[in-house]
Amino acid sequence: MAYDFLVVGAGFAGAVCAERLARAGKKVLVIDKRPHIGGNAFDCRDEHGVLIHPYGPHIFHTNSKRIFEYLSQFTHWRFYEHRVRAIVEGEAYPIPINRTTINRLYGLDLSEGEVEAFLEKAREPRDPVRTSEDVVLNSVGRDLCDKFFRGYTRKQWGLDLSELSAGVAARIPTRTNDDDRYFGDSFQFMPAEGYTAMFEKMLSSPLIEVRLGVDLDTVKETERWDHMIYTGPIDAFFDYRFGKLPYRSLRFEHSHLPTCDQFQETGTINYPNDHAYTRITEFKHLTGQVHPGTSLVKEYPQAEGDPYYPVPRPENEALFKRYEALAAACTDVTFVGRLAQYRYYNMDQVVGAALKTAENILARDTSAARVAESAVAG
Incomplete structure (x- = not known):
């Protein structure tokens, strides 16, 4: 089957691009090697019925009214200021x-x-x-x-x-007043039904087909498309031609306390000097869920594992620039997202980058169509 676009990755970058392109009448195939949509923002209920974030806490915040209003098409919100x-x-x-x-x-x-x-x-x-x-x-x-x-x-x-x-x-401010909110953004909310429900609505167009547990090499053998939007690690796309870009990974240790209504006073507690983990997050603070027990996650940073954070150092940026030059030469592929652009983006920044990417692609398509029409008319 032929598609107008192949989108590699069903996280924020891929889902936003797919939604925008389908809204413009394009036929889109979205693939993800994981068995779920939503990327690292995926959420689900654990075996105890508590809504958790398997890949660590994701708290939405933005100063962009445009981004907030865009996402509001796909979710109701729960007001939440993270502390x-x-x-x-x-x-x-x-x-x-x-x-x-x-x-x-x-x-x-x-x-x-x-x-x-x-x-x-x-x-x-x-x-x-x-x-x-x-x-x-x-x-x-x-x-x-x-x-x-x-x-x-x-x-x-x-x-x-x-x-x-x-x-x-x-990224971390210092305040002289008593404001103890972690973020100072104008819009601080959580999707009322969770992130996964929001992604499901974003990808619900009949022009979008989603395939999970599928990698790019597999699809290359069976499908055709006019343009690819790639949201994975840029160095992997080019088979690590210049060597691997450094990423920081995480190991998550989830636990449940069946008879504890609240374990800690705020959503997240940091441990800068003690323990091997960096922080503990209690999800019920974030979601407002009522449940007799509570579910927690401890985060253990590590060098190996799935890539989560690009490591911001000058030599890594220089290496990325070499890959970026290769990407710029790929006229049939567009790279967007934290891993594809090697940027320490917040969720709203990824959404903003994806909206801009889709706008640029559609503008190019419109321009190319006009050129073609002009040539035929001439």
């Missing part, structure tokens, strides 16, 4: 660092203005700011850096703050 605590020397403190964190940690009673002065005195100015260590020291100084960031980063990335590009730490 995180970090365990330092046996005590739980708000993270990102705020006025409460500093006052409780140091036994102070500073006003917002005094917190600002405290941080100004504590910070170690760095110029230029090249690494994540530069970012953190420049913002909060060495003591807070060592208590909250250095150990967590070492576990998460297998690297010191000084070995990571500045963008990693720049």
Whole structure:
């Protein structure tokens, strides 16, 4: 069978592109090597009936009204503002660092203005700011850096703050007020029925065919298409021609407490300095589900396994640029998504990139059709 588009990957990038193309009347085949849609945002009920995220917590947040309204076509929302605590020397403190964190940690009673002065005195100015260590020291100084960031980063990335590009730490703000929300975005919600239900609606067009547990090599032997949208690892697409791009992986340890209504005070608790895991997430905070028990996940970062996070270092970016040049020469393939673009995207950023990709493809198709019509008329 012939398709207008083959979309490789049924996560956010692939599903958004498929939905947009089908909306424009294109016939789309979506494949994924996993047995489910949704990519890492896939959710399901565990054997105890609790809605969980098998690949770790996914909390939607964005400042883009356009992206929020686009996804709202496929889901109702549950308002949810994520809060995180970090365990330092046996005590739980708000993270990102705020006025409460500093006052409780140091036994102070500073006003917002005094917190600002405290941080100004504590910070170690760095110029230029090249690494994540530069970012953190420049913002909060060495003591807070060592208590909250250095150990967590070492576990998460297998690297010191000084070995990571500045963008990693720049994602985490520092506040002088008591705002203890993890994100400050204008839109903070969770899909009311879960992510998988949202993806099912996104992919429900009769012009979209979804095949799961299928890899690209298999489909190449049996199907035909005009253009491919690839959302997997870009180095794998080119058979690792220049060597493998470094990714950080995760191992998830799920558990259920049958007689515990709530295990921890916030959705996620970070452990920057203790244990081999980085954090524990309790899903009922995120979903609002009522259940007599509760389900948790511990995250253990590791070097090997499925690729989750591109490792942001200058030498890795240079290697990616070589693959990007190969991708640019592929006129019949478009690369989009965290793995295909080797970018540490949030979910909304992936959606935005996919919407732009689909718009560009459809614009090219329209332009090509007009050229063809003009040639026939001429």
